[in-house]
Amino acid sequence: MLYLPIPDLIGIITLLLGGTLTFFVVTECPSARYPLIVAFALRAALALVHYYIVPLPDSQADALTFERLAAEWSEHGLTGIWYQFRTGAYLYSWLIAVVYSLVGRSPLTAQAINVLFGSLIVRNVYFVAKQLWDDSVATRAAWVAAVFPTLALYSSITMREVAIVFPLTLGVLYFLRWLHRGRYTDMIKALVACGISVAFHTGMVAALLVMALGAFFQWLRAFPTGRIGLVLKRGFALGIVAVGIGAILISGWGLEKIGGLKVSNLVDWVANQQLRAARSRAAYLQHLQPRNAFDLILQVPIRITYFLFMPFPWLVRTWADLLGLIISICNLLLTTLILRSFPRILADCKRRWVFYVLFALLVTFALTTSNYGTSIRHSSKLVPLALMLIRAPRVRLWS
Numbered sequence: 001m002l003y004l005p006i007p008d009l010i011g012i013i014t015l016l017l018g019g020t021l022t023f024f025v026v027t028e029c030p031s032a033r034y035p036l037i038v039a040f041a042l043r044a045a046l047a048l049v050h051y052y053i054v055p056l057p058d059s060q061a062d063a064l065t066f067e068r069l070a071a072e073w074s075e076h077g078l079t080g081i082w083y084q085f086r087t088g089a090y091l092y093s094w095l096i097a098v099v100y101s102l103v104g105r106s107p108l109t110a111q112a113i114n115v116l117f118g119s120l121i122v123r124n125v126y127f128v129a130k131q132l133w134d135d136s137v138a139t140r141a142a143w144v145a146a147v148f149p150t151l152a153l154y155s156s157i158t159m160r161e162v163a164i165v166f167p168l169t170l171g172v173l174y175f176l177r178w179l180h181r182g183r184y185t186d187m188i189k190a191l192v193a194c195g196i197s198v199a200f201h202t203g204m205v206a207a208l209l210v211m212a213l214g215a216f217f218q219w220l221r222a223f224p225t226g227r228i229g230l231v232l233k234r235g236f237a238l239g240i241v242a243v244g245i246g247a248i249l250i251s252g253w254g255l256e257k258i259g260g261l262k263v264s265n266l267v268d269w270v271a272n273q274q275l276r277a278a279r280s281r282a283a284y285l286q287h288l289q290p291r292n293a294f295d296l297i298l299q300v301p302i303r304i305t306y307f308l309f310m311p312f313p314w315l316v317r318t319w320a321d322l323l324g325l326i327i328s329i330c331n332l333l334l335t336t337l338i339l340r341s342f343p344r345i346l347a348d349c350k351r352r353w354v355f356y357v358l359f360a361l362l363v364t365f366a367l368t369t370s371n372y373g374t375s376i377r378h379s380s381k382l383v384p385l386a387l388m389l390i391r392a393p394r395v396r397l398w399s
Helices: 006-026 030-052 061-074 077-084 091-103 107-132 135-147 149-154 161-181 184-200 202-225 228-251 263-277 293-309 319-346 349-367 372-389
Strands: none
Touching (some): 006 107, 061 077, 061 091, 061 107, 091 184, 107 135, 107 349, 135 149, 135 372, 149 372, 161 349, 161 372, 202 228, 263 293, 263 349, 293 319, 293 372, 319 372, 349 372
16 A cells, blocks of 8 residues: 655645646647647656655755755744744745645645646746747647646746746736737736746846836827827826836835945946855856946846857757757757847847846846856746747648
8 A cells, every 4th residue: 555645645636636726727828738738747847856756957956955954944833923924935935835834844745736837837938938939839839838847847847047037928918918908907917927037036126117118108109199188097097006116116125135235336236136146166257347337237247148059059068058058059949039030029029128127137137147057046036028929830740
C-alpha cells in the first residue's frame, strides 16, 4: 500500500485541483486547448521531478529562502501572519505563509499553486496574441509559451516569477481591451493587475508608466475628433490611472528598491544597482557604470545585448553555463522573430503599446543587472510579452 505523508497528499490534491481548474479554463479558448493541457502537464511533471527526484536549476538559494520564511511565519497562525505583510520579494513568502497556516507546511502545495498560475500565463498569452493578430498566430504563441524552458521551470519551483508575470500579462490583456472598447472598467482591471505585479517586483512599475502614457496619448487623440463625450470618457480613464499611480507613489507600494529615489540621483542609483548585481563568476560588465545621464543612455544597447545573450558560447565552462547558453539561443530566436515582425508591430496601435511595455521592461532590467544568472531569470519575465508580438510563420512538418 502506497503511503503519502499528509503534506505530500495535500500537494497532490492541490495539483489535481489545479488540473481541474485548467480543464474549465480550456473551455473558454478551444483553440488553445492542447497548449494549455500540455503546459499544465509539463509544469506538474517538473514540479514532481523537483520534489521527489532531483532539484531543478535555480531551485535552491532564493527558492529555499522563500519557502523557509513562509514556514516560519505560518507558525504564528493567520493572526500573526498579518503583521508580516509587506510588498516586495517577500510578499511571495507571505502568500505561501497564508496557505501554510491553513493546510500546514507543504512545499509541493506551493509548487502546485505556481504550476496553476504558470499555466494560466499561457492562457493570457493566447488571448493577447489573438487581439493583436488572429487565432492561428495566438495558438502558435500559446504552444511556444507552454514549452518555453524558463517559463516551465519558474512555474515549477518556489520562485516569485509566476506571481510577477501572471498579473502583468493579465494587465496587458485588460489594457488592450480598454484600447479596443474604451470601457473604464477595463482600465481599472489593468491598473489593479499591474499594481499586483509591482507589489512583487519594483521593476514592473515601468509597465504601469507605459500604460499611463498610453492613456494620456489616447486622451489627446480624442480632441481632434471634436467628440466631447469621447474626450471626457478617455479623460476619466486617464484620471483613474493618475490616481492609481499617485497612490502607489505616495504609499510606496512595491517601491522598496527605489525608496526615496529622486531624479537627481537616478544615475548613482543605477550605478549602485549594477555594482551590487555584479557578483560571482556569472558577473559581467563589472567596470561599466554610468557617471552621468549620457553614459546611461550609451549603456542601453550594450547592456541589452549582455542581458539577453550571456553567456556567450566562448564563455561556457560548466553545465550551468551550457543551460544558460541554451536560454540565450532561445532569446536570440525570439529577438530575430520580433525584428521580422517589427514592421507589422509598428503598423498597429495595440501592437505598438505592447512593444513599448516590453521595451520599457527590457531597458529597466538590462540597466540594473550585471549577472547572467539573474538576467536569465529576469528575461524569462519578458518572454510572454515577446511571444504576444511575434507573427511566427506556420511550420509544416510534412507536405
